[in-house]
Amino acid sequence: MHAVQGRVEATLSRLLPPAEAIPARLHQAMRYVCLGAGKRVRPLLAFAAGELTGASPERLEIVASAVELIHAYSLVHDDLPCMDDDVLRRGRPTCHVEYDEATALLVGDSLQALAFELLARADIGTPQRQLEMVRLLAHASGSCGMAGGQAIDLSAVGQSLNQPELELMHALKTGALIRAAVMLGALCGAPLSEEAGMALDRFAKRAGLLFQVIDDILDCTANTATLGKTAGKDAAAEKPTYVGLMGLECAREFADNLSTQALDSLAIFGKDAQRLIALTDFITHRKF
């Protein structure tokens, strides 16, 4: 895991514009939010999925970085005062606190564009395959994916959602990009059979939901220092969460079930799925 995290850090550092390139303040801020912190869960998933298809690390580091750029942009925009209004992220001041709101807005916008530029520019497969990756990542990021999930999240404040509604929100808000990470990683290697592709997709959906349920649990059980972001803020903001919906004990049980189901989806891959299995375990038991 550390090797992949280090590799992604180095790739992002190489692919982001240099801090001194004009406009320097914008480029510094882009590097500030992307480098030096973050669990890199999505890149880890991309690399682990790439193992199933024999993908090369040179390709995986590109798609992993593209997904991470989208994730980083979403955090910057989510933290803005008009959204979650948060001051702490990855243990550091959020972008608009360290720089300013306008810069944070442009940082997010620029990171999104850079993600697509990378996928279209680098040598990561046939042109058809690259286009499929652009389509997949764009769809996962937009109004029918991550951004759409944020919109549902906003409209849900103070409301009580039932479980299917909560699942839809999270399937978009967190799940879509996690699924994209897995699929893009796999697309870097040999094509999967239809059956294997569907199994991987099932895994990705379950792992995405699992990640979010654990996030909800940590939001109300871990402290701010451990999380590197403000703890307890979902409850404070009256946001619907799994813990709010079903209580802490049932949320833990639900997470354990999702974890088992995610692992079940991987059975078809045998020992090729070692890294995905380890990552599922990491996601289930993470403390931050």
Place this chain on the structure above:
Amino acid sequence: MHAVQGRVEATLSRLLPPAEAIPARLHQAMRYVCLGAGKRVRPLLAFAAGELTGASPERLEIVASAVELIHAYSLVHDDLPCMDDDVLRRGRPTCHVEYDEATALLVGDSLQALAFELLARADIGTPQRQLEMVRLLAHASGSCGMAGGQAIDLSAVGQSLNQPELELMHALKTGALIRAAVMLGALCGAPLSEEAGMALDRFAKRAGLLFQVIDDILDCTANTATLGKTAGKDAAAEKPTYVGLMGLECAREFADNLSTQALDSLAIFGKDAQRLIALTDFITHRKF
């Protein structure tokens, strides 16, 4: 011109998610900012450039729409309180006024993603050509293009820029996307010779700068009702403009020179450039 504008309106309406699709408020807001208004200068340029290479309208309407989506997103984000803080755009309340700030943020983010999804999804050329389009549009939108120009614009408030600095700012802020519109339009048809490609690129750069100089002139000579956006706001915000730099008379003269230079670049295309010539004339003499 009206035929192209109507065609782009219909294409955008078809390609944007339906207003009732979940999350409905986000999709309504995306349609609100993209449909029913706007000069569609970038789509017009894409169609006119496509004439040089015999591009089909079916392809041109896609790339024109993708560029317009990027333009629409940039207006929504520019109008936000943390940027230009404007209440009027295209003769209507800005997105964050009609909806709210968080929705406006997500509208911009979603429109950007949709632009790249379109270019990667539609049948608008060989996969190689489509990838080139994604690269070109992403680069033109990001920190070394439009978003970078916005960052320079922000840092220039209250400062006096010299002419090369002002030109760099505008080359990025407005010029990059206008150039992308021209290039994407041409890429929908038969390949241009290297000489013709360079001539078209020169045209695009000059037309982009011309567009901005006229914008500066209109900002201080036209009224709000005619412009459909707040007049005089650059001066009020102490933003550097061509009128501020060289005075109104010299700015007009500079615009006329740019117009002549832009037309000169088109000489190589003979009468194939009729629509680009007419558009240059439109941009030079527009009143809003």
